[in-house]
Amino acid sequence: MGTRDCKHITASSSPSIGEAGRTGDWRVKHPEINNDICTPAKTGKPSCFICWSFCPDAVMTKTVPLTIDLEYCKGCGICAQECPTGAITMVDDDRGFSHTC
Amino acid sequence: MNENAKNKPVKQTTNDVAIMTANHAAAYAAKLAEVQVISAYPITPQSPVVEKLMEYVGSGEMKAEFVTVESEHSAITVCIAASAVGARVFTASCANGLALMHEMLHWAAGTRLPIVMAIPNRAVAAPWNILNDQQDSISQRDTGWMQIYCRNNQEVMDTVIQAFKIAEEVYIPIMVCYDGYVLSHTLMPVDVPDGAKVKSFLPEYVPHTVLDPQNPRNINPVTLADPRINAEGTLCHGYYEIRYLLQEAHTRAIEVTQKVGREFGKLFGREYGIIDTYRCENAKLVALSMGSVASEAMDAVDMLRDEGYDIGVMHLRLYRPFPAAEIAEAVRSIGCRGLAVMEKNTSYGYEGVLCSDTKAALFDHRVDVFAHSYVMGLGGRDVKVQDITEALKKSYEYLDKPRQEQFKTQEWINCKI
Amino acid sequence: MNKKTTPLTLIEKEYALPGNRACVGCGLAIAYRHGLKALGDDVILTVPASCLTVLQGMYPVSSMLVPCLNTAFETTAASATGIKAALRALGRNTTTVVGWAGDGGTADIGIQALSGAAERNEDFIYVCYDNEAYMNTGTQKSGSTPMGARTTTTIGGKLQHKKDMAQIMSAHNIPYVVTVSPSYPMDLHDKFKKAKDISGTRYIHILIPCPPGWGYDPQYTVQIGRMAIECGMFDLYEVENGAFSFYGPSKKIAEKGDRKPVEEYIRAQSRFKGIDQATIDELQKWVDSKWETYRQLGYCNQ
Numbered sequence: 088m089g090t091r092d093c094k095h096i097t098a099s100s101s102p103s104i105g106e107a108g109r110t111g112d113w114r115v116k117h118p119e120i121n122n123d124i125c126t127p128a129k130t131g132k133p134s135c136f137i138c139w140s141f142c143p144d145a146v147m148t149k150t151v152p153l154t155i156d157l158e159y160c161k162g163c164g165i166c167a168q169e170c171p172t173g174a175i176t177m178v179d180d181d182r183g184f185s186h187t188c
Numbered sequence: 189m190n191e192n193a194k195n196k197p198v199k200q201t202t203n204d205v206a207i208m209t210a211n212h213a214a215a216y217a218a219k220l221a222e223v224q225v226i227s228a229y230p231i232t233p234q235s236p237v238v239e240k241l242m243e244y245v246g247s248g249e250m251k252a253e254f255v256t257v258e259s260e261h262s263a264i265t266v267c268i269a270a271s272a273v274g275a276r277v278f279t280a281s282c283a284n285g286l287a288l289m290h291e292m293l294h295w296a297a298g299t300r301l302p303i304v305m306a307i308p309n310r311a312v313a314a315p316w317n318i319l320n321d322q323q324d325s326i327s328q329r330d331t332g333w334m335q336i337y338c339r340n341n342q343e344v345m346d347t348v349i350q351a352f353k354i355a356e357e358v359y360i361p362i363m364v365c366y367d368g369y370v371l372s373h374t375l376m377p378v379d380v381p382d383g384a385k386v387k388s389f390l391p392e393y394v395p396h397t398v399l400d401p402q403n404p405r406n407i408n409p410v411t412l413a414d415p416r417i418n419a420e421g422t423l424c425h426g427y428y429e430i431r432y433l434l435q436e437a438h439t440r441a442i443e444v445t446q447k448v449g450r451e452f453g454k455l456f457g458r459e460y461g462i463i464d465t466y467r468c469e470n471a472k473l474v475a476l477s478m479g480s481v482a483s484e485a486m487d488a489v490d491m492l493r494d495e496g497y498d499i500g501v502m503h504l505r506l507y508r509p510f511p512a513a514e515i516a517e518a519v520r521s522i523g524c525r526g527l528a529v530m531e532k533n534t535s536y537g538y539e540g541v542l543c544s545d546t547k548a549a550l551f552d553h554r555v556d557v558f559a560h561s562y563v564m565g566l567g568g569r570d571v572k573v574q575d576i577t578e579a580l581k582k583s584y585e586y587l588d589k590p591r592q593e594q595f596k597t598q599e600w601i602n603c604k605i
Numbered sequence: 606m607n608k609k610t611t612p613l614t615l616i617e618k619e620y621a622l623p624g625n626r627a628c629v630g631c632g633l634a635i636a637y638r639h640g641l642k643a644l645g646d647d648v649i650l651t652v653p654a655s656c657l658t659v660l661q662g663m664y665p666v667s668s669m670l671v672p673c674l675n676t677a678f679e680t681t682a683a684s685a686t687g688i689k690a691a692l693r694a695l696g697r698n699t700t701t702v703v704g705w706a707g708d709g710g711t712a713d714i715g716i717q718a719l720s721g722a723a724e725r726n727e728d729f730i731y732v733c734y735d736n737e738a739y740m741n742t743g744t745q746k747s748g749s750t751p752m753g754a755r756t757t758t759t760i761g762g763k764l765q766h767k768k769d770m771a772q773i774m775s776a777h778n779i780p781y782v783v784t785v786s787p788s789y790p791m792d793l794h795d796k797f798k799k800a801k802d803i804s805g806t807r808y809i810h811i812l813i814p815c816p817p818g819w820g821y822d823p824q825y826t827v828q829i830g831r832m833a834i835e836c837g838m839f840d841l842y843e844v845e846n847g848a849f850s851f852y853g854p855s856k857k858i859a860e861k862g863d864r865k866p867v868e869e870y871i872r873a874q875s876r877f878k879g880i881d882q883a884t885i886d887e888l889q890k891w892v893d894s895k896w897e898t899y900r901q902l903g904y905c906n907q
Contacts, residue, residue: 088423089423089429090415090423090424090425090426090429091429092422092423093418093422093423093424093425093665095397095424095425095430095665096300096359096396096397096430096433096437097298097299097300097396097397097407097408097430098407098408098409098411098425098427098430098664098665099397099405099406099407099408099664099665100405100406100407100409100418100662100663100664100665100666100667101405101418101419101420101665101666101667102404102406102419102622102666102667102668102669102670103418103419103622103666103667103668104622104623104624104668105622105623105624106622106624106625106626106662106663106666106667106668107624107625107626107662107668108624109624110623110624110625113629114629133613134613135612136612136613137612139612140612140615140639140790140791141635141790141827142635143627143630143631143632143634143635143638143826144623144624144625144627144634145619145621145622145623145638146623149612149617156623158623158624159623159624161629161630162629163629163630163823163824163826164630164822164823164824165630165635165823165824165826165827167824168824168825168827168828169827169828177824224691224694224695225687225690225691225694227686227687227690252694253690253691253693253694255686255687255690255725256725257683257686257721258717258718258720258721258724259717259718259721261679261680261683261718262680262682262683262686262717262718262721265676265677265680265683265684265687265718266683266684266686266687266690267687268676268684268687269651269674269676269683269684269685269686269687269688269690269691270687270688270690270691270694271687271691272674272687272688272691273649273674273687273688273691273692273695274691274695275690275691275694275695277691291677292677292680295676295677399649399672399674399688400672401646401647401648401649401671401672401700402646403672404667404669404670404671404672404673405667405672405673406661406662406664406667406669406672406673406675407672407673407674407675408674408675408676409658409661409662409663409664409667409675410658410659410663410664411663411664412663412664416663416664416665416666417665418665418666419665419666422665424664424665425664425665
């Protein structure tokens with residue numbers, strides 16, 4: 088089974104999430120949103136979303152409440168740093184376990 | 189193999205015979221091929237190609253996007269990008285300009301783009317020299333481009349047209365080479381093919397990969413050494429396999445070049461092959477060359493035949509891919525005992541490349557004849573018929589030597605050192 | 606005049622897919638994400654050797670939902686030219702062509718092709734994402750590296766000031782030059798959208814904070830970008846058909862003159878570690894001189 092079946096004659100890629108693998112494995116801390124402080128979560132209305140706008144990896148959803156895809160979140164901490172209400176804290180990852188927000 | 193008697197009149201399929209230079213013929217052929225994007229940077233002796241095309245575009249005779257870039261590196265890049273998007277493209281360069289393109293020549297071949305480039309061969313600096321030799325295109329030999337060498341202006345006109353068809357079938361870029369000044373600036377009668385016939389001869393260019401916002405793909409990203417599975421679960425190439433496909437296409441291109449040459453003959457009355465011979469019947473020695481030297485050698489051979497020498501001329505039209513089996517077979521069937529390989533290039537530190545490539549082919553196919561390497565004409569040093577006859581006579585003396593004494597080191601003809 | 610985009614009104618579609626090779630906290634990832642949102646579906650990108658090449662993925666998997674033609678390091682503007690020429694020849698007139706090159710591929714090896722294309726007023730958007738060194742190859746200096754910054758090829762700190770590419774491009778008299786920042790992503794988005802509707806050569810210069818290259822914790826990427834603007838090391842402005850105007854925080858600085866000293870910004874990054882006071886003073890003088898020129902040209906009174 089060779090590569091000829093891909094029918095490419097030049098290098099031509101198609102898109103996919105996770106091109107670099109499970110980039111969630113890169114991090115040592117992950118963000119946790121306190122929904123009692125987070126403005127949209129607290130008010131139940133779409134608002135703020137500043138963290139969503141700054142996420143370099145687009146792993147947050149623009150929903151009420153927001154969710155974070157920990158498969159791919161690299162744990163940069165920009166969301167926590169930029170949240171205007173201090174609703175996000177960076178929490179140490181448990182090594183070897185994955186969990187969703 | 190085509191046996192072209194040099195004095196046979198060019199067979200005319202139309203009454204449209206023009207007196208033109210090879211530069212003009214190349215530009216005219218690009219016009220007939222209805223190229224869509226042209227990008228070129230002027231360099232002597234190529235500038236008239238660019239200027240002629242600009243005339244056609246300016247007058248409305250030709251509908252093409254003409255980009256007057258600021259260097260040859262950008263010229264070839266514009267062609268690459270435009271060809272990748274799906275336009276038929278054309279450019280021209282030579283000498284230092286061609287050298288400046290070098291990086292992107294690899295790029296074009298690796299992207300499998302059917303770019304056609306006309307090259308009025310000129311010496312490469314240093315020192316500066318604007319006159320003819322073939323070192324410029326020969327130096328690009330290993331980039332993966334096809335190379336065809338023309339003997340006269342008719343061949344330039346016809347070959348540029350065929351080049352689009354060949355390139356677009358095998359997806360390999362192609363250089364159409366002709367000697368600077370000797371052909372580029374010399375007026376010859378050229379039968380001008382009919383535009384409608386050329387249009388029917390050349391199908392529409394279909395790019396192999398499409399840049400389509402509806403189906404977004406990333407072309408030429410970093411490619412790993414090993415195969416990798418894509419998002420759809422298909423095992424895709426490593427760099428190695430992509431390059432292998434280029435080599436495979438080159439191998440196929442020999443037959444495609446011959447096929448296209450035959451098809452051209454049927455439609456336009458002039459058939460083209462990959463090797464041309466002249467007066468090789470019973471030849472004991474054959475002069476092998478590419479380009480206008482082969483034309484010159486025909487005059488030399490006429491004189492020598494009159495003097496009783498059994499010498500013929502072989503012109504190699506297709507240099508890359510190198511038709512090793514075909515050359516070996518041609519030499520074997522002629523039955524000659526030696527070759528005098530005459531070329532306007534050398535691989536410094538060794539010898540003329542046509543000589544090396546030919547010897548390797550002969551060796552592989554067990555055709556045991558000698559091949560002497562003659563370098564000539566670098567930097568526009570005149571190659572006179574008598575230079576050729578002298579060289580041929582010299583090699584002729586080796587015919588009766590024992591096989592192990594038939595080797596002669598590379599000789600630079602008409603060097604005044 | 607269009608209303609300014611907010612996170613609330615910004616489209617949700619992501620063109621840059623998660624799980625890509627961008628570094629943790631990469632400033633380019635933020636800028637690219639919002640630039641692509643503004644550009645929309647009908648684009649063709651061209652990208653030279655640079656961080657973005659890697660971010661966009663290795664064959665045969667890509668990380669973005671836009672078509673892209675990769676090209677050689679120095680050729681972005683020529684590649685964009687060729688794409689556009691072919692689109693015109695083929696009658697495909699709606700597609701926006703966008704080159705995204707780093708500072709190396711713009712200010713250094715790529716400047717010839719860019720200058721030539723700008724002189725011809727080629728119809729594409731050229732984005733220079735400026736992380737102030739050759740970051741993709743391990744942080745060697747570029748013409749865009751600021752004075753005093755350490756890189757692997759400016760061991761004791763760079764001795765010369767950085768090239769002002771936005772001003773160089775402005776001198777080409779192209780229809781639109783703008784500087785943007787991932788620290789102000791809504792402005793970045795809106796400037797990209799504006800550029801999309803202009804014909805001719807458009808140049809967008811983005812200052813990209815880079816955690817590994819500049820030496821700071823990734824969580825501060827947005828903050829560092831802000832600090833650069835607040836002390837005048839980087840300025841937010843547009844030059845539209847030759848008319849200069851500040852926007853955002855730079856506009857406030859122009860009006861109020863409350864530019865912070867450069868020292869705090871410098872000391873926040875370990876690429877400036879070991880910088881001496883004389884060099885800090887030089888940098889401050891460079892910024893002061895730049896702003897004095899703005900003032901003399903009347904830019905501060907828009």
